[in-house]
Amino acid sequence: AQSVTQLGSHVSVSEGALVLLRCNYSSSVPPYLFWYVQYPNQGLQLLLKYTSAATLVKGINGFEAEFKKSETSFHLTKPSAHMSDAAEYFCAVNMNSGYSTLTFGKGTMLLVSP
Amino acid sequence: EAGVAQSPRYKIIEKRQSVAFWCNPISGHATLYWYQQILGQGPKLLIQFQNNGVVDDSQLPKDRFSAERLKGVDSTLKIQPAKLEDSAVYLCASSLEGTRGNEQFFGPGTRLTVL
Numbered sequence: 001a002q003s004v005t006q007l008g009s010h011v012s013v014s015e016g017a018l019v020l021l022r023c024n025y026s027s028s029v030p031p032y033l034f035w036y037v038q039y040p041n042q043g044l045q046l047l048l049k050y051t052s053a054a055t056l057v058k059g060i061n062g063f064e065a066e067f068k069k070s071e072t073s074f075h076l077t078k079p080s081a082h083m084s085d086a087a088e089y090f091c092a093v094n095m096n097s098g099y100s101t102l103t104f105g106k107g108t109m110l111l112v113s114p
Numbered sequence: 115e116a117g118v119a120q121s122p123r124y125k126i127i128e129k130r131q132s133v134a135f136w137c138n139p140i141s142g143h144a145t146l147y148w149y150q151q152i153l154g155q156g157p158k159l160l161i162q163f164q165n166n167g168v169v170d171d172s173q174l175p176k177d178r179f180s181a182e183r184l185k186g187v188d189s190t191l192k193i194q195p196a197k198l199e200d201s202a203v204y205l206c207a208s209s210l211e212g213t214r215g216n217e218q219f220f221g222p223g224t225r226l227t228v229l
Contacts, residue, residue: 004156032214041222043220044205045220046218051214090156096214099162099169099212099214100145100162100209100212100214100216101169101170102157103159104157105156106154107155
């Protein structure tokens with residue numbers, strides 16, 4: 001079975017500080033990994049995805065994530081937080097070689113203070 | 115390009131009543147997904163359609179939930195009868211294809227409250 005663990009249900013940072021959201025996965029096959037963002041009362045929006053090419057993936061809004069096989073991790077980072085980054089972030093894994101089925105983590109709420 | 119449309123946005127019902135949700139995917143997207151997102155959790159896939167055929171419904175509680183995608187375009191998800199634990203946001207998503215790595219585009223969701 002596939003699973004995703006997101007460490008920390010809430011992360012608080014100050015505006016301008018580094019953002020680090022953690023994601024670990026368990027997988028018996030090479031995974032495809034995704035980060036989605038969800039703003040209040042909206043659907044999920046794709047930030048970035050890893051599909052077995054470059055291990056450092058750059059996404060929208062200045063976010064990036066690095067796939068580390070040895071650590072089974074895919075942590076999301078942003079050098080400098082903006083107030084507009086406040087939202088819930090979900091890590092997801094696809095390990096089905098045939099289909100696009102995703103398993104999501106429980107999410108991490110990012111709080112940004114002035 | 116229009117996004118994924120869902121209606122209604124909010125629904126409040128009593129337990130044991132029935133309810134239906136509607137989804138219209140992005141034009142040309144062959145794959146459609148229904149997810150259940152309970153408060154404090156990530157979305158959980160209920161059912162995945164490829165055109166009008168079911169690809170995966172392993173987590174759909176088939177004794178009370180049903181879904182259809184007639185003509186391979188829009189879709190409805192029904193709950194009958196509803197239970198308290200069905201209170202959640204129901205998200206619809208679509209992707210161009212159902213193959214691995216395809217980006218899923220999400221609608222705004224329907225928030226269901228069962229009293």
